[in-house]
Amino acid sequence: QVQLVESGGGSVQAGGSLRLSCAASASGYHMGWFRQAPGNEREGVAAISNSRGSGTSYYTDSVKGRFTISQDNAKKTLYLQMNSLKPEDTAQYYCAAATAFSRGYWYESKWWSYWGQGTQVTVSS
Numbered sequence: 001q002v003q004l005v006e007s008g009g010g011s012v013q014a015g016g017s018l019r020l021s022c023a024a025s026a027s028g029y030h031m032g033w034f035r036q037a038p039g040n041e042r043e044g045v046a047a048i049s050n051s052r053g054s055g056t057s058y059y060t061d062s063v064k065g066r067f068t069i070s071q072d073n074a075k076k077t078l079y080l081q082m083n084s085l086k087p088e089d090t091a092q093y094y095c096a097a098a099t100a101f102s103r104g105y106w107y108e109s110k111w112w113s114y115w116g117q118g119t120q121v122t123v124s125s
Helices: none
Strands: 004-007 010-013 018-024 030-036 043-049 056-059 067-072 077-082 091-098 119-124
Touching: 004 091, 018 030, 018 091, 018 119, 030 067, 030 077, 043 067, 043 077, 056 067
Parallel strands: 010 119
Antiparallel strands: 004 018, 018 077, 030 043, 030 091, 043 056, 067 077, 091 119
């Protein structure tokens, strides 16, 4: 079992940047970022598949070219660099971990077993 702790959320104006961090208590998991806005379902934002150490990244279409997911294996920390932020990016952001990875359905929360407590990102226009 792995514990996840997010940090780095905050309030920013549209066009600004934030970097989220997720400290994990253990390594060897596939990792992802999800977000949930009030009244909406939790949606996948980005993920890294660590199958055979590949580190392959996946993004939802709405953040491609603006967000970058990365990891520091030595620090057991996952990052989400968010640039060109938009008001529609406002949400609670969650770090997630899984022991198995679904390339076709990684963006569905049901495939992820471990969750952090979340960090709020608010983007004003």
